Amino acid sequence: MSEDKKITISIIKADIGSLAGHHITHPDTLAAASRVLAEGKKKGILIDFYVTHAGDDLELIMTHRKGVDSPDIHGLAWNAFQEAAKVARELGLYAAGQDLLSEAFSGNVRGMGPGVAEMEIEERPSEPIIVFMADKTEPGAFNLPLFRVFADPFNTAGLVIDPKMHDGFKFEIYDVYEGKTVILSCPEEMYDLLALIGTPGRYVIKRIYRKKDDLLAAVVSTERLNLIAGRYVGKDDPVAIVRCQHGLPAVGEVLEAFAFPHLVAGWMRGSHFGPLMPVSMKDAKCTRFDGPPRIVALGFQVKNGRLIGPADLFDDPAFEYTRMKAMEVADYIRRHGPFMPHRLGPEEMEYTTLPQVLEKLKGRFKKLEEATKVIIRKSEMLTGATE
Numbered sequence: 001m002s003e004d005k006k007i008t009i010s011i012i013k014a015d016i017g018s019l020a021g022h023h024i025t026h027p028d029t030l031a032a033a034s035r036v037l038a039e040g041k042k043k044g045i046l047i048d049f050y051v052t053h054a055g056d057d058l059e060l061i062m063t064h065r066k067g068v069d070s071p072d073i074h075g076l077a078w079n080a081f082q083e084a085a086k087v088a089r090e091l092g093l094y095a096a097g098q099d100l101l102s103e104a105f106s107g108n109v110r111g112m113g114p115g116v117a118e119m120e121i122e123e124r125p126s127e128p129i130i131v132f133m134a135d136k137t138e139p140g141a142f143n144l145p146l147f148r149v150f151a152d153p154f155n156t157a158g159l160v161i162d163p164k165m166h167d168g169f170k171f172e173i174y175d176v177y178e179g180k181t182v183i184l185s186c187p188e189e190m191y192d193l194l195a196l197i198g199t200p201g202r203y204v205i206k207r208i209y210r211k212k213d214d215l216l217a218a219v220v221s222t223e224r225l226n227l228i229a230g231r232y233v234g235k236d237d238p239v240a241i242v243r244c245q246h247g248l249p250a251v252g253e254v255l256e257a258f259a260f261p262h263l264v265a266g267w268m269r270g271s272h273f274g275p276l277m278p279v280s281m282k283d284a285k286c287t288r289f290d291g292p293p294r295i296v297a298l299g300f301q302v303k304n305g306r307l308i309g310p311a312d313l314f315d316d317p318a319f320e321y322t323r324m325k326a327m328e329v330a331d332y333i334r335r336h337g338p339f340m341p342h343r344l345g346p347e348e349m350e351y352t353t354l355p356q357v358l359e360k361l362k363g364r365f366k367k368l369e370e371a372t373k374v375i376i377r378k379s380e381m382l383t384g385a386t387e
Ligand code: F6R
Pocket: 021, 022, 095, 136, 234, 235, 266, 267, 268, 269, 270, 290
């Protein structure tokens, strides 16, 4: 890779507090973060940046030449979040500082609360990318659509038609419970891949490479806040970067996978399945039952590291039907109230506040034999058999 063409795109995000509960970031927090990044740009740490939000998550989209996991870039993002959190505290925003799990910066924001998706690439002559940002869901929410984009010919015509894609793609999967990683190649290992990523709470697509030349095509933030903190501190509201066109899935092929509002974990209290609704930036905020979970897609052209754009890609009546379908599904599944499968299963509930409720009931449980004895004794008393 020639040095001058190598650039890194980093998206680092955190919920540092929001307006009217967990609804939306406040413009003053975005402004505070922007000031820090503007300073970083002036000092030459960043080439370019774009600060935005998805619901209550503050999103820092940055380009630079420092590679992934750079302490300079992570430090800058950490400072931006700290400054934004300061404003959030001043304004009394809700859950101010929520995702900043540590006081001191340790050189890398991974494991400290924020979510991170970064890719170092050799910029192509024209480099279209899509930045996806979701609210009220988890990293595994990308499993289904990204599988369809890079492995399903019924979604992506290019897999069949374009010789550059015809060999397929390799998927790097993280086991977020065990801290392990595996690479599976499609189409040959498609069924193995599906055997894993069909459990999106545990096996999460991290990166996708074009098989022909190992070109990095997509990266997802895989931080699972609750696993890091060991308790419920909000959902992990993931982000992803997908490169498009010219031997990669077209922008329209990437977006096509989001035309089906599949069920994802998250929504109210991070404890419910609900449909993932693709929306424009103006609707990137959750209301009904703190949801339903949303995703926005911003398209950029990257030129010498500069971020040209964005284009608000789900701002299109072509996704109206998907949104209506999502609301129909939301309505249906909501009627299950506290019952599974609307509410998540027990393994996932472990990282919510439910264990505290169950703890209270612990002493009330009797061994079944004893309980049976009590019932027999009671029924004997009622029938007078013991007298
Ligand atoms: C989900 C989320 C919200 C909150 C809910 C309760 O990711 O952030 O649904 O879980 O509003 O919030 P607290 O416990 O802060 O009142």
